[in-house]
Amino acid sequence: MKSNFPIFQHHPNLVYLDTAATALKPQSVILAQTDYDTKFSANIHRGLYQISQTASQLYDQSRQNIADFIGADFSEIIFTPGTTSSINLLAKSWGEPNIRSGDEIIVSLMEHHSNFIPWQQLAAKKNAVLKLIPLTADFTLDLNSITQLVTPKTKLVALTHISNVLGTINPIKDITRLIKKINPKTLVLVDAAQSVAHLPLDVTNFNIDFLAFSGHKMYGPTGVGVLWVKQNHYPSMSPSSFGGGAVSQVFTDRTIFQPPPYCYEPGTPPISQVIALSQAVDFIKFVGWSKIIAHESKLTDYALKKLSSIKNLKIIGPQSHHSGVISFVFNRPGLPAPHDLGDILSRQFNLAIRTGFHCAMPLHTQLGLDTGTNRLSFGIYNTLADIDTLIKGINYSLKIFS
Amino acid sequence: MDDLYRQIILDRYKNPVNLGQINDGLKVEDINPLCGDHIKIWLKIKDQTIVDAKFQGSGCAISIAATDILMDLIKGKKLKQILSLSGSEIEDELDIKLTSVRKRCAYIGLEAIKKIKNSFSGL
Numbered sequence: 001m002k003s004n005f006p007i008f009q010h011h012p013n014l015v016y017l018d019t020a021a022t023a024l025k026p027q028s029v030i031l032a033q034t035d036y037d038t039k040f041s042a043n044i045h046r047g048l049y050q051i052s053q054t055a056s057q058l059y060d061q062s063r064q065n066i067a068d069f070i071g072a073d074f075s076e077i078i079f080t081p082g083t084t085s086s087i088n089l090l091a092k093s094w095g096e097p098n099i100r101s102g103d104e105i106i107v108s109l110m111e112h113h114s115n116f117i118p119w120q121q122l123a124a125k126k127n128a129v130l131k132l133i134p135l136t137a138d139f140t141l142d143l144n145s146i147t148q149l150v151t152p153k154t155k156l157v158a159l160t161h162i163s164n165v166l167g168t169i170n171p172i173k174d175i176t177r178l179i180k181k182i183n184p185k186t187l188v189l190v191d192a193a194q195s196v197a198h199l200p201l202d203v204t205n206f207n208i209d210f211l212a213f214s215g216h217k218m219y220g221p222t223g224v225g226v227l228w229v230k231q232n233h234y235p236s237m238s239p240s241s242f243g244g245g246a247v248s249q250v251f252t253d254r255t256i257f258q259p260p261p262y263c264y265e266p267g268t269p270p271i272s273q274v275i276a277l278s279q280a281v282d283f284i285k286f287v288g289w290s291k292i293i294a295h296e297s298k299l300t301d302y303a304l305k306k307l308s309s310i311k312n313l314k315i316i317g318p319q320s321h322h323s324g325v326i327s328f329v330f331n332r333p334g335l336p337a338p339h340d341l342g343d344i345l346s347r348q349f350n351l352a353i354r355t356g357f358h359c360a361m362p363l364h365t366q367l368g369l370d371t372g373t374n375r376l377s378f379g380i381y382n383t384l385a386d387i388d389t390l391i392k393g394i395n396y397s398l399k400i401f402s
Numbered sequence: 403m404d405d406l407y408r409q410i411i412l413d414r415y416k417n418p419v420n421l422g423q424i425n426d427g428l429k430v431e432d433i434n435p436l437c438g439d440h441i442k443i444w445l446k447i448k449d450q451t452i453v454d455a456k457f458q459g460s461g462c463a464i465s466i467a468a469t470d471i472l473m474d475l476i477k478g479k480k481l482k483q484i485l486s487l488s489g490s491e492i493e494d495e496l497d498i499k500l501t502s503v504r505k506r507c508a509y510i511g512l513e514a515i516k517k518i519k520n521s522f523s524g525l
């Protein structure tokens with residue numbers, strides 16, 4: 001599998017365990033991007049000339065391909081620069097017109113800052129209430145508390161599908177059923193940044209209302225992401241950023257916007273990135289979900305077993321429903337802090353893990369992890385040998401500090 | 403065994419000699435949002451001179467060791483001298499060369515100390 005990823009030709013010994021931060025790019029995705037720049041680098045939906053038509057056609061086909069990938073309709077896919085922008089767009093275009101004083105927004109304690117701060121800020125601005133779903137001792141969402149938190153005033157529950165720190169896979173379908181049973185009008189947003197390349201997503205099956213993800217975490221390029229909006233919510237939303245391409249008529253005193261998704265995509269879109277993202281979807285389909293899930297479960301089980309056998313190492317994550325994101329700390333003073341371990345692994349083993357708070361400070365604060373955590377995360381290119389190198393590196397680091 | 407994690411750093415990380423608080427001391431602190439290092443320093447100052455310095459905090463080995471050594475460096479020094487202290491002096495003291503990411507770890511105590519500017523006019 002590594003042969004599909006040109007970065008390994010440049011760094012043959014790289015052990016890359018940071019896919020949760022960004023996935024490496026396969027050759028087909030890289031080619032799709034450069035193909036646009038070299039063969040039909042034209043703006044879309046504007047030019048009557050051939051290369052513009054080629055670009056437009058590929059751009060539209062890409063939207064359809066990405067929509068199909070998550071069980072959505074063409075018009076429900078809004079392209080954004082990434083998950084963060086998707087959620088901010090939703091907070092502005094749906095949140096601003098719909099959240100009023102006294103309304104409630106629920107998020108969980110395990111959210112990434114990008115699915116936390118937009119709602120915290122919106123709640124503060126609107127004098128709404130931000131409620132938090134706590135965690136169980138096993139680092140899963142406390143599902144019992146959800147039934148108590150949701151009330152007739154709850155407008156939105158914003159939840160991650162997979163925690164980017166704990167690796168916990170949240171049972172979205174069950175949670176949505178719980179929420180909508182109490183208040184059918186409560187809408188559900190799912191942050192799928194950490195799941196889109198690792199588990200099949202079906203927005204209809206989930207029975208959710210909004211979904212956000214990034215291209216670069218699913219073997220696609222940086223600079224592109226998706227906000228999926230269930231069609232029947234479009235009438236309650238309005239554009240929050242403005243410019244060319246998103247309008248049908250502009251008068252000196254008013255503007256008539258294009259229908260969605262176009263009214264939410266002003267300006268020249270990330271054309272080559274969208275086309276390359278569609279290639280990333282094809283890459284995932286080419287590998288196949290059964291192979292992806294089997295391979296990543298094998299890696300996860302192996303890593304959890306190996307890590308558990310290291311003395312003074314504590315895994316910060318659940319016993320089961322564990323995705324290929326694994327965080328750990330050393331729980332005795334005087335052992336390497338996350339920054340120390342990351343540094344030694346990089347210099348001595350050419351190994352990339354992520355250390356720190358992983359943009360989830362409320363979670364780390366709650367768990368008392370004041371120097372952060374060490375996090376490894378898998379992609380389709382990882383091997384059992386990568387984990388062996390990690391374990392070797394951890395033991396080496398512990399020896400330095402012994 | 404490792405160029406960076408020399409014995410002096412490991413010793414100072416595991417057993418810092420300047421750990422503690424000074425009850426009536428001037429408190430300064432700094433946080434590195436990248437990794438979460440958080441260092442609090444207490445300074446006892448007489449006649450524009452540091453007569454005692456202690457610290458507490460959480461962080462990586464580099465930030466704890468460098469701050470511990472910094473406490474030694476500043477004791478007996480005039481406030482003005484301290485403001486001209488540079489990061490490279492800390493690296494020299496630790497006898498290490500740091501990458502730009504790790505410089506931030508080693509300099510966290512220094513960044514905190516420089517905040518005494520806010521408490522003393524004319525420095």
